[in-house]
Amino acid sequence: MNIKITGTGCYIPDTIEKNDAFSNHQFLNNDGSPINSPNEVIIEKFKAITGIAERRYAKNHLNSSDLGAFAAENAINNANIDPETLDYIIVAHNFGDVKHGTIQSDMLPSLASRIKHNLRINNPKCVAYDILFGCPGWIEGVIQAKAFIKAGLAKRCLVIGTETLSRVVDKHDRDSMIFSDGAGATIIEATNDEGGILAHETASYTSDEAYFLHFGNSNNPELNKDTRYIKMEGRKIYEFALNKVPQAMKTCLDTSGKNIKEVKKIFIHQANEKMDEAILKRFYRLYRTEIPENIMPMSIQKLGNSSVATVPTLFDLVRNNKIENHSLNKGDVVIFASVGAGMHINAIVYQY
CATH class of the missing domain: 3.40.47.10 (Thiolase/Chalcone synthase)
Structure with a gap:
């Protein structure tokens, strides 16, 4: 038995935010003092270091759980499986659902529960939970899925990473230009094929x-x-x-x-x-x-x-x-x- 990724999917938001959208931002130092460089120079240096020319933002009516469900649906279709056969749904994120225009994170119920609900999975033995592990969360979710399968506790898992960082950034901080929104998902399962983890x-x-x-x-x-x-x-x-x-x-x-x-x-x-x-x-x-x-x-x-x-x-x-x-x-x-x-x-x- 080998443990492999049998399906993948992602959701890339439609809204493109190019670097020049930050031209009129008021960037400040950590102590609140003005940065003694024009925004054009700040943005040019930013691109030289990070490589970022543009990023994607989710539409206002969509939250992290929505993005995660879209990516999950793509992965399920790619793997050509019945979602009712999933044993675990593991969702990595950092801030839960942050509705556009609000300042509060919403993680009750968990994003995994919301995504399972959105996918209309009825099987109660499909266990849905979140993992908070920073940016390495999706990889850690795959490691946990591997452990469940290897221990005989699962045969098939859905692991998702989803985030809307655009809603938790300080627009006066240069680092706000780094962050973006999106979701990726994978089906992890036991197979007789060669390779795997x-x-x-x-x-x-x-x-x-x-x-x-x-x-x-x-x-x-x-x-x-x-x-x-x-x-x-x-x-x-x-x-x-x-x-x-x-x-x-x-x-x-x-x-x-x-x-x-x-x-x-x-x-x-x-x-x-x-x-x-x-x-x-x-x-x-x-x-x-x-x-x-x-x-x-x-x-x-x-x-x-x-x-x-x-x-x-x-x-x-x-x-x-x-x-x-x-x-x-x-x-x-x-x-x-x-x-x-x-x-x-x-x-x-x-x-x-």
Whole structure:
């Protein structure tokens, strides 16, 4: 028995927000003081570092649970399964449903329960629950699905990553330009086919790193002090990721028994183009080998950082030949890796 991804799906919102939409924003430093650069320069530097030219926002009437249900329906159809046969629905997110124009997160009932309801799944033995694990949440959900299946507690699981980060950003913070909305979903099940999940690695660093990403006040001191927004220590996260993620990927690959030269694709959380490129360089440096061409597909340039949704969305796009110069063939060895709030890191080695 092997544990494989038998179906994928994603939901990419229609609304495109280009960088020039931020031209009239009032960007402020953390202490509320003005940034001594025109917005054109701020945006130009932002694109040079992150690679982001545009991002996607959900329509006002849609919430994270809606996006997750759309992606899930696509994955179910792709796997050609009866949704009533699902044993678990595991939904990774960070902020629940945040309705447009409100300031409160809504996680009661869980997003997994809402998505199961939206999918009209009646089977009470299909257990639906949420996972809060920062940006690595979808990967961790896949690891949990693997554990359920391996233990004989499940045969088929639906794992979703969904987020509407556009509704929790401080528009006076330059980091607001990074975040976006979207959802990705996968069907994980036991099969007799070759390959599947070969190894995984997970770690949580909480001594000094726990609050690198957190909820905090707006950079604008005149706004309501009781309203919180997503905040991050960008430099600290960058250094943390470069120090921890490549080694986790190496440990995972070594555990799998596969050789570095067998790896065909690396799907890294789409947080920052320069950071992902630096992670890739350090990873291959650990093996003292050159980086192959077309090893790391990227979607951040057009889709931005949708947190838990980036990796499953990217995987679905490559599976469906929607990213230029990237495709997958049966037997290909790939790595999934992520880093995010907590601070958590994880990786999976998978044979397609």
